Amino acid sequence: AQTVTQSQPEMSVQEAETVTLSCTYDTSESDYYLFWYKQPPSRQMILVIRQEAYKQQNATENRFSVNFQKAAKSFSLKISDSQLGDAAMYFCAYSNFGNEKLTFGTGTRLTIIP
Amino acid sequence: DTGVSQDPRHKITKRGQNVTFRCDPISEHNRLYWYRQTLGQGPEFLTYFQNEAQLEKSRLLSDRFSAERPKGSFSTLEIQRTEQGDSAMYLCASSLALGQGAHNEQFFGPGTRLTVL
Numbered sequence: 001a002q003t004v005t006q007s008q009p010e011m012s013v014q015e016a017e018t019v020t021l022s023c024t025y026d027t028s029e030s031d032y033y034l035f036w037y038k039q040p041p042s043r044q045m046i047l048v049i050r051q052e053a054y055k056q057q058n059a060t061e062n063r064f065s066v067n068f069q070k071a072a073k074s075f076s077l078k079i080s081d082s083q084l085g086d087a088a089m090y091f092c093a094y095s096n097f098g099n100e101k102l103t104f105g106t107g108t109r110l111t112i113i114p
Numbered sequence: 115d116t117g118v119s120q121d122p123r124h125k126i127t128k129r130g131q132n133v134t135f136r137c138d139p140i141s142e143h144n145r146l147y148w149y150r151q152t153l154g155q156g157p158e159f160l161t162y163f164q165n166e167a168q169l170e171k172s173r174l175l176s177d178r179f180s181a182e183r184p185k186g187s188f189s190t191l192e193i194q195r196t197e198q199g200d201s202a203m204y205l206c207a208s209s210l211a212l213g214q215g216a217h218n219e220q221f222f223g224p225g226t227r228l229t230v231l
Contacts, residue, residue, distance in 0.1 A: 004156075033217045043224070044117070044118075044222050044223060044224050044225075045157075045205070045222040046222070047219055047220075050217070050219075052217075091156050091157070093156070095217060097217075099170075100145065100147075100162070100209060100211075100217055100218060100220065101147070101159045101162065101170065102147075102149075102157070102159060102220065103159070104156030104157050104158070105156050106154065106155055106156050107154075107155075107156050
């Protein structure tokens, strides 16, 4: 079974600064997908960024980028120019190729300090 | 609003009672997922449907839990003889399956928070 581990229960960053959230995972599969989801307080979970394991190039979405290290089974999220609206729980998630079922980590609560 | 909706948003019940939650996915989406999220944890997969067929169920889904998607549109999740351990946020998500192997983004609803007294 696949597992996803987020070892940082809470992180904080000054507004406009950069923060990196960590995630490691375990799988015996070679083809899979990795995701970062954002869950703002009392609001719906939304997809921030995704990475296909077969792609060597790290995904980027505006201020959000990932550092995908397949051999190390590491998948970190970097948020640049942090904004107050980035405050949320961030979940790292995994799915096998061909099966959309998501396996989530325990989350990291990100606080933005004005 | 064309997003995923869930009803009710909050439910308080007494132990031993039955509860039913409803999820309305995005209209053209053919896949529908149920997850459970307990305090301080990430969501855990419960079950999913493609159209009206229930294709996978987690071992977390005990016999007291049943889910249906009768016409391939909305879905219901029923919990019979609720226990305090069932207290959680129940999340629904939907996606449009485009083909084999492709991962299709799941869009989540706001969840139903269940409290069992």
